Each structure stands twice: as C-alpha cells, then as structure tokens.
Amino acid sequence: MTRIDEKRVLITGASSGIGAACARRFAREGVDVILWARRLDRLQQLARELQMAGAGDVRIQQVDVRDRAAVNAAAASLVEEGAIPHIIINNAGLAAGFDFVQDGDPEDWDRMIDTNVKGLLNVTRSLLPSLIRLGRGHIINIGSTAGHMMYPRGNVYAATKYAVRALTEGINLDVQGTPIRVSSIDPGFVETEFSVVRFGGDRERADRVYEGFRPLSGDDVSDAVFYVAALPEHVNILDLVVVPTAQRNVYVVDRKG
Numbered sequence: 001m002t003r004i005d006e007k008r009v010l011i012t013g014a015s016s017g018i019g020a021a022c023a024r025r026f027a028r029e030g031v032d033v034i035l036w037a038r039r040l041d042r043l044q045q046l047a048r049e050l051q052m053a054g055a056g057d058v059r060i061q062q063v064d065v066r067d068r069a070a071v072n073a074a075a076a077s078l079v080e081e082g083a084i085p086h087i088i089i090n091n092a093g094l095a096a097g098f099d100f101v102q103d104g105d106p107e108d109w110d111r112m113i114d115t116n117v118k119g120l121l122n123v124t125r126s127l128l129p130s131l132i133r134l135g136r137g138h139i140i141n142i143g144s145t146a147g148h149m150m151y152p153r154g155n156v157y158a159a160t161k162y163a164v165r166a167l168t169e170g171i172n173l174d175v176q177g178t179p180i181r182v183s184s185i186d187p188g189f190v191e192t193e194f195s196v197v198r199f200g201g202d203r204e205r206a207d208r209v210y211e212g213f214r215p216l217s218g219d220d221v222s223d224a225v226f227y228v229a230a231l232p233e234h235v236n237i238l239d240l241v242v243v244p245t246a247q248r249n250v251y252v253v254d255r256k257g
C-alpha cells in the first residue's frame with residue numbers, strides 16, 4: 001500500500017478556486033503535484049508559491065481540457081517521464097450564464113458541456129489505461145449539489161453535473177476487477193471565481209450569490225478531497241456532498257439581513 005506522501009496527484013483547473021486549494025493542500029501533505037489549466041501565468045505563480053513553501057515535485061502544464069489532442073499529448077508526456085499520477089482530480093469546470101433555456105445562449109451550453117463533461121472524459125480516457133496497467137489509482141470527480149437536484153435556471157450547468165455523477169458511477173463499474181477507486185465530491189456554494197465566470201466578469205452580481213451567509217471556501221472543499229484521497233486503499237467514498245451549514249438544499253439558503 002502506497003502512503004499518501006509517496007503519491008502524485010494531477011489536478012485539472014488548478015489555477016483558481018477549489019483546484020488551487022487542492023494543490024496547496026496536497027503539496028503541504030508531501031504529495032507531488034501536476035497542475036493543469038489554461039492560464040499558465042497563474043500556474044507559474046502557484047508553482048513558485050508551493051516551492052517556496054517546501055513542496056516536493058511540482059509540474060505545470062498549460063492544458064485546455066476541451067482540446068483532446070492537447071490532453072493526450074500532456075498525458076503522454078507524463079507517461080514517458082514516468083510521472084503517471086496516482087490520483088486524478090477532475091476539477092476543471094464552469095457555469096456560463098444564468099438564463100432560462102428559452103433565453104439561453106447555445107455558446108454557453110457548448111462551453112459547459114465541452115468542459116464539464118467532455119473535458120472530464122478526455123482527461124480520464126488519457127490516463128485511466130495507464131492506471132489500470134499499473135494496477136493502482138484514484139479518480140476524484142468534482143461534481144456539485146447541482147448534480148443531485150435542479151434549481152431554477154440551473155438547466156444546462158446542472159445537466160453537466162448530473163452527467164458527472166452518472167460518469168462517476170459508470171467509470172466505477174467500468175474498472176470492476178481492478179483496485180482503481182472512483183469518487184465524487186459534490187460541493188454546494190463555494191466562494192471562488194465560479195460566479196464571476198458565470199456572470200461574465202460581473203463581480204458585484206457574483207458577490208450577491210454569497211450575501212447573508214457563510215459559503216464554503218476552496219480550502220473547505222480541499223479538506224474533503226484530501227480526506228477521500230488519504231483513506232486506506234480498501235475504502236472508497238463513492239459520493240461526498242459537502243455544503244455550507246446555511247445551505248439546506250441546492251437553492252434553499254438561510255440568508256441573514
């Protein structure tokens with residue numbers, strides 16, 4: 001059994017929010033980290049920060065998870081260098097827009113489906129055969145409470161997270177007969193750049209999402225991800241839903257004031 005501090009983790013969407021918090025958390029615990037995102041400057045800054053804090057091996061790769069050829073090339077370079085991750089955190093994702101379907105922008109739908117669903121599949125497909133060959137590994141998908149219950153205007157974003165939940169269950173069945181673990185962490189409201197991205201850069205509108213209650217932080221979610229990853233290898237958390245205490249279901253929130 002490999003100890004967590006002898007492992008290597010690949011985190012997609014590591015340039016911000018939950019992904020960056022996971023990078024800090026796993027690096028602090030002595031895990032080597034491979035960080036993927038599109039914004040290379042952010043990854044470089046984070047890598048410097050982690051190295052200053054005494055992290056082990058930190059690799060960064062500029063990868064758009066929607067670009068299957070780029071994902072396959074980055075994964076192949078890890079295989080060639082003998083740096084196959086033990087843990088893959090499929091975190092890269094976004095919500096784009098907040099409209100009723102009848103008013104929705106199909107370009108937004110494409111971005112969400114291509115990133116949240118096809119991107120997760122691209123990354124998983126690029127490395128899962130190596131994990132199976134090595135006879136070890138853990139895929140951790142970042143889903144959402146929006147993958148359990150619909151909310152008004154949630155339509156396509158929630159559909160992608162229902163798909164993530166289906167894929168977690170499906171991949172878990174597909175690796176039957178191997179020791180590979182497949183888990184999903186499904187957060188509720190987390191204060192990251194998520195809402196700024198959703199509302200096209202409108203910070204004031206994004207701030208209003210978290211008004212009157214204390215949302216989760218990226219660190220809160222990275223604690224849950226680390227807990228799941230660090231469990232003994234005969235233990236698997238299939239699905240872990242983590243919400244702020246004030247959040248009673250996907251859209252019922254105790255807001256003060």
Ligand SMILES: NC(=O)c1ccc[n+]([C@@H]2O[C@H](COP(=O)([O-])OP(=O)(O)OC[C@H]3O[C@@H](n4cnc5c(N)ncnc54)[C@H](OP(=O)(O)O)[C@@H]3O)[C@@H](O)[C@H]2O)c1
Pocket residue numbers: 012013014015016017018019036037038039040042063064065066091092093094095115119142143144145186187188189190191192193194195197
């Ligand atoms: N915040 C919440 O309330 C919440 C709740 C439940 C679930 N989630 C899920 O948590 C995950 C992380 O979101 P977050 O809250 O941390 O938001 P965030 O701060 O906006 O971070 C999103 C990350 O995804 C990356 N990303 C987006 N598109 C990408 C692409 N095509 N290729 C590679 N990387 C891409 C971004 O990096 P680049 O832009 O540099 O590529 C960024 O690092 C998402 O899957 C989201 O759906 C969030």
